[in-house]
Amino acid sequence: MIVSQKANVTVIETGHVTSAEGFYAGGVHCGLRRKKLDFGWIYSDVPAAAAGVYTQNTFQAAPLKVTQDSIASSGKIQAIVTNSANANACTGKIGMENAEIMRSQAAGQMGIEPKHTAILSTGLIGVQLPMATIEKGIQSINVHADEPESFEQAILTTDTVTKHTAVQTEVDGKTITIGGAAKGSGMIHPNMATMLAYMTTDAAVDQAALHRLLKEATDHTYNMITVDGDSSTNDTVLALANGKQGNTALDESHPDWDSFKAAFFLVSELLAKKIARDGEGATKLIEVSVTGAASSTSARRVAKAVISSNLVKTAVYGADPNWGRVVCAVGYSEEPVDPDTVDVYLGDIQVVEDGLPSDFSEAEGTAYLEQEQVKVIVDLKQGEAEATAWGCDLTYDYVKINASYRT
Structure with missing residues (x-):
């Protein structure tokens, strides 16, 4: 079918x-x-x-x-x-x-x-x-x-x-x-x-x-x-x-x-x-989309930096709209990013505008992160390139599974 x-x-x-x-x-x-x-x-x-x-x-x-x-x-x-x-x-x-x-x-x-x-x-x-x-x-x-x-x-x-x-x-x-x-x-x-x-x-x-x-x-x-x-x-x-x-x-x-x-x-x-x-112990799928990058390579590196951040992954698990963890990962991606132009969204909720916090509802951000699928959008406003990365939240069960993998 x-x-x-x-x-x-x-x-x-x-x-x-x-x-x-x-x-x-x-x-x-x-x-x-x-x-x-x-x-x-x-x-x-x-x-x-x-x-x-x-x-x-x-x-x-x-x-x-x-x-x-x-x-x-x-x-x-x-x-x-x-x-x-x-x-x-x-x-x-x-x-x-x-x-x-x-x-x-x-x-x-x-x-x-x-x-x-x-x-x-x-x-x-x-x-x-x-x-x-x-x-x-x-x-x-x-x-x-x-x-x-x-x-x-x-x-x-x-x-x-x-x-x-x-x-x-x-x-x-x-x-x-x-x-x-x-x-x-x-x-x-x-x-x-x-x-x-x-x-x-x-x-x-x-x-x-x-x-x-x-x-x-x-x-x-x-x-x-x-x-x-x-x-x-x-x-x-x-x-x-x-x-x-x-x-x-x-x-x-x-x-x-x-x-x-x-x-x-x-x-x-x-x-x-x-x-x-299906990540070990995962409860949510996270998608990170980077837009407005200067090159495809840059977009991929920034997206991978955000999706790989344990702090981002644990914030999603805890439904904490902590946008600081996202911009931090963008910043250490080793890509030339202008901090004064970056926008960040959790789904349709803008949490960062031009590198500064937006006036958004924490309750709405939490409610959004409680969903099984979460999308984070980072607009670098530096070009036309884009990329998407996927990952999952990091939970207590991940530690349990891997602490006893051989037993």
Whole structure:
């Protein structure tokens, strides 16, 4: 059922990572976790053009490196295999060997080449993969399983909900679909969090153009969210385009590129916002929009500074319209801001005008911040550029969850 429309892009209410033609997914419990699903896969009928964006954390996990190797070898991926509960990060030579074994065995189970197989892991850092348990999961792979919900459950760690979406648009007169799934709740502050995102499309896309598009979309969406300021060792966004709709391969010169780009950006934005809203212990989604910036880079940096402020996040949790915390974050963003021109709004309520406090009702400000979704607008009045960032409030439960993560 169609529930919303943006330009010529349609959002599908029941959309999943397998909504695009030729993609299948499934998930099982193999024993990495006590009861919950912990091993999943996505499979394409044919090798798909692939692109990835990865964490910039110096401690990159072994599966991430193996996936980079797969994409670099041919530019195509046919299957992604993922486990939760164990990140296979900071595991040295043995961890790399296990990641390569996992790729090889999964490829053999699915009848595809190892170079067309990506693997991702998420969970506890510094613990070797129990390979007998991983092998049990691999042996459960059914490449034509049509169970995206099971996959979306299998990749979760401290998440409270699954995160998925799909959209459609027109390319060469054909209806093409872009689907997506993601996990992430804590350690979210991507420069490319423990955050994994998977995007699939049945459009044909030039591999180099897909990489450029994913990088741009990531900068404007996944890299504009934060929960707690921590970047993990395993953060990855992968995009697969299998071309099943038979359109002329898309790149920036294609007449329908703008429509495809809008759809791709929308999937990225919807998944990013779902991650932000599901922050560990969160009760509210916060959106920070910066307008009137001198450049897009400046707008993004100011927005990220505000959304990352623990003082802003705790003020929203406590429904305290403390605008001083917002302007403070703007000021330490290291962007050239004129303090005498800045306006700040909480929703429609102006709380700062030209750097000075406005005459507003504290009661109305408090009432607004008690809503589940809160929007902060910062107008710098220095140019035409703008950017948006998303995050969540910081609550007592965040401390409780992370104080006992290993127990």
